[in-house]
Amino acid sequence: MSTDAIVILKDDHQQIRKLFREFRGAGEKATATATATKGKLATHIIEELNVHTYLENEVMYPEVRRLIPELEGDVLESYEEHHVADVLSMELYAMKPDAERFDAKMSVLIENVTHHMDEEEQQWFPKVRKGLGRSQLQEMGARMVELRKTAPRSPAQPSALKKVVDAVIA
Ligand SMILES: [Fe+2]
Numbered sequence: 001m002s003t004d005a006i007v008i009l010k011d012d013h014q015q016i017r018k019l020f021r022e023f024r025g026a027g028e029k030a031t032a033t034a035t036a037t038k039g040k041l042a043t044h045i046i047e048e049l050n051v052h053t054y055l056e057n058e059v060m061y062p063e064v065r066r067l068i069p070e071l072e073g074d075v076l077e078s079y080e081e082h083h084v085a086d087v088l089s090m091e092l093y094a095m096k097p098d099a100e101r102f103d104a105k106m107s108v109l110i111e112n113v114t115h116h117m118d119e120e121e122q123q124w125f126p127k128v129r130k131g132l133g134r135s136q137l138q139e140m141g142a143r144m145v146e147l148r149k150t151a152p153r154s155p156a157q158p159s160a161l162k163k164v165v166d167a168v169i170a
C-alpha cells in the first residue's frame with residue numbers, strides 16, 4: 001500500500017465522491033425508507049469528511065505552508081473552504097433527515113466539497129508534488145496512516161469542535 005500523501009488523500013476523495021453519488025441516488029421522494037437511507041449516508045459522509053479534514057489540517061496543510069511558502073494563499077483558502085464544510089457538517093449532524101432544510105443543506109455541502117476536491121486534485125496537488133520530494137510525501141503519508149487511527153470521526157468530538165471555534169475566534 002502506498003503511503004504517498006497525495007495518493008492517500010485522493011483515495012479519500014474517491015470514497016467521498018462515491019458516498020455523494022449514493023446520497024444523490026437515494027431519491028428526492030420523502031418516503032420513510034429514502035429518508036432513513038439518506039440519514040445514514042449523511043452520517044457516514046460527515047464522518048469521512050471529518051477524518052479527511054483532520055489529516056489535511058494536521059499534516060498536509062501545515063507542512064506545505066512550512067515547506068512551500070508560495071502556496072500559503074492556497075492553504076489559507078483551503079482552511080476557509082473546510083471551515084464552511086465543518087459548519088454545515090455540525091449542523092447536519094444535529095439535524096433529523098426529515099427536517100425541512102436537511103436535503104438543501106446536504107446539497108450545499110456536496111457542492112462545496114466537490115468544488116474543493118476538484119480544485120485540490122486539478123490545481124493544488126500537482127503544485128505540491130512539484131514542490132516536494134517523493135520521500136517528503138511518503139513521510140507525510142506515513143504520519144497520516146498513523147493519525148487516521150485516532151482521528152475524530154464525529155463533529156461533536158472535542159478536537160473537531162475546537163477546530164471550528166478556533167477558525168471563528170482566531
Ligand atoms: Fe481539503
Ligand SMILES: [Fe+2]
Nearest residue numbers: 009056117120
Ligand atoms: Fe482533500
